[in-house]
Amino acid sequence: MNVLVVGGGGREHALCWGLAASPLVDSLYCAPGNAGIAQDAACVPIAVDDTVGLIAFCREKKIGFVVVGPDNPLVDGLVDRLEEAGIHAFGPSARAAVLEGSKAFTKELCARHGIPTATFVRVRDIEQARKHIARATLPLVVKADGLALGKGVHIATTREEALRVCGEMLDGSLGAAGKEVVLEEFLTGEELSYFALVHGEQVLPLAAAQDHKKVGDGDVGPNTGGMGAYSPPPLLTPELEKRILAEIVQPTARAMVAEDRKYVGVLYAGLMIVNGAPKLIEYNARFGDPEAQVLIPRLKSDLLTLLMAAREGVLHKVNARWHDQASLCVVMATKGYPGSYAKGSVIEGLDEAAKSPDVTIFHAGTTKQEGVWKANGGRVLGVTALGKDVADAQAKAYAAVDRIRWPEGFCRRDIGWRALGTRRGAP
Numbered sequence: 001m002n003v004l005v006v007g008g009g010g011r012e013h014a015l016c017w018g019l020a021a022s023p024l025v026d027s028l029y030c031a032p033g034n035a036g037i038a039q040d041a042a043c044v045p046i047a048v049d050d051t052v053g054l055i056a057f058c059r060e061k062k063i064g065f066v067v068v069g070p071d072n073p074l075v076d077g078l079v080d081r082l083e084e085a086g087i088h089a090f091g092p093s094a095r096a097a098v099l100e101g102s103k104a105f106t107k108e109l110c111a112r113h114g115i116p117t118a119t120f121v122r123v124r125d126i127e128q129a130r131k132h133i134a135r136a137t138l139p140l141v142v143k144a145d146g147l148a149l150g151k152g153v154h155i156a157t158t159r160e161e162a163l164r165v166c167g168e169m170l171d172g173s174l175g176a177a178g179k180e181v182v183l184e185e186f187l188t189g190e191e192l193s194y195f196a197l198v199h200g201e202q203v204l205p206l207a208a209a210q211d212h213k214k215v216g217d218g219d220v221g222p223n224t225g226g227m228g229a230y231s232p233p234p235l236l237t238p239e240l241e242k243r244i245l246a247e248i249v250q251p252t253a254r255a256m257v258a259e260d261r262k263y264v265g266v267l268y269a270g271l272m273i274v275n276g277a278p279k280l281i282e283y284n285a286r287f288g289d290p291e292a293q294v295l296i297p298r299l300k301s302d303l304l305t306l307l308m309a310a311r312e313g314v315l316h317k318v319n320a321r322w323h324d325q326a327s328l329c330v331v332m333a334t335k336g337y338p339g340s341y342a343k344g345s346v347i348e349g350l351d352e353a354a355k356s357p358d359v360t361i362f363h364a365g366t367t368k369q370e371g372v373w374k375a376n377g378g379r380v381l382g383v384t385a386l387g388k389d390v391a392d393a394q395a396k397a398y399a400a401v402d403r404i405r406w407p408e409g410f411c412r413r414d415i416g417w418r419a420l421g422t423r424r425g426a427p
């Protein structure tokens with residue numbers, strides 16, 4: 001079967017890497033991909049929002065299955081358009097992707113169906129906001145309703161700050177995403193990303209990972225798309241996983257069916273574990289990035305078979321089997337990220353760094369010109385290693401990082417610190 005992956009970041013590289021290993025795949029394409037992805041799939045310069053171009057390409061290449069990586073095309077209905085054109089595609093419809101596309105929708109869904117989450121109010125104008133903020137407990141979490149490229153969440157420690165940020169969002173600082181704002185209770189605990197494949201009420205548990213959203217060591221500085229991850233997190237005991245499924249994932253899958261928004265795809269629950277109890281922070285309608293870069297290398301089962309089973313509604317017929325090893329991914333980014341940064345700096349040493357069979361380097365944003373790798377984005381590489389435990393995976397990942405010569409790049413040195421019980425990073 002010919003397969004197309006839509007997207008061009010580290011997550012899509014991990015998906016292509018996993019799919020390239022499938023005996024069921026004849027030709028693998030990625031739109032638009034990047035120079036690193038081109039090592040595993042044929043990249044085609046079609047943008048993720050070029051629905052007409054993607055459908056034409058699928059027809060030309062007789063694509064039997066499309067895997068949509070990023071949130072925006074899902075929320076915009078790419079899977080609906082592909083399926084209408086008779087092209088099988090993995091991912092939720094626009095009606096179901098609203099779980100990621102509207103935080104207010106998800107909060108209301110949780111309220112209607114008793115799914116544990118932070119308490120909240122929705123506000124559409126500054127007067128409403130002022131009233132709530134005057135009596136809210138601090139800190140207060142201020143969230144734009146819609147997709148905002150990771151910039152839509154602000155944790156305000158004073159009422160003035162909450163009111164200011166909320167006012168800016170309502171005034172259009174984030175475009176349409178902020179025309180409605182959710183003000184919610186601040187939860188204290190440990191964060192966990194949990195993944196399951198879903199088709200209607202069928203749920204196939206996958207695995208969990210922990211991301212590191214802040215840019216700096218010790219979880220300081222601004223939020224990013226994710227600076228590194230590891231899996232499995234020791235925090236996820238079998239009891240906790242049971243609760244996540246019974247209290248959050250399964251009720252959500254049932255609720256979506258009951259509300260005529262049947263969910264098909266991977267459901268990524270961003271959770272806060274508060275005194276041992278899981279609470280939903282947010283849903284994403286796709287794999288996480290960098291989480292996909294640690295989950296897919298641990299997967300022993302055939303990735304395409306699982307994704308196809310999710311689309312077809314036969315999740316009871318498949319199993320997700322995992323390697324015993326742990327995996328850990330260190331994201332390397334261009335200095336300046338998540339603020340402004342320059343493009344085009346030269347990266348050397350990638351081949352030596354990837355020499356160990358336990359190490360895979362996923363590319364989030366690179367180009368290759370006359371044999372020379374260059375950075376082409378904020379997050380650029382995901383250096384991933386498998387090891388006998390998180391400590392071993394961490395040591396191998398940082399050993400690979402240290403072989404990469406890229407003076408304009410940086411990474412956190414403490415990925416995995418929660419699992420290892422120390423804020424001191426790798427050797």
Ligand code: AMP
Pocket residue numbers: 118141150153184185186187188191213270281282
């Ligand atoms: P989100 O984009 O919703 O994942 O939020 C980004 C980050 O903000 C999360 O990963 C959390 O670290 C933090 N956050 C969001 N909502 C809450 C909350 N209710 N309580 C505490 N932290 C939160």
Ligand code: GLY
Pocket residue numbers: 211225226284287288289290291
């Ligand atoms: N790792 C965070 C995300 O994919 O949204």
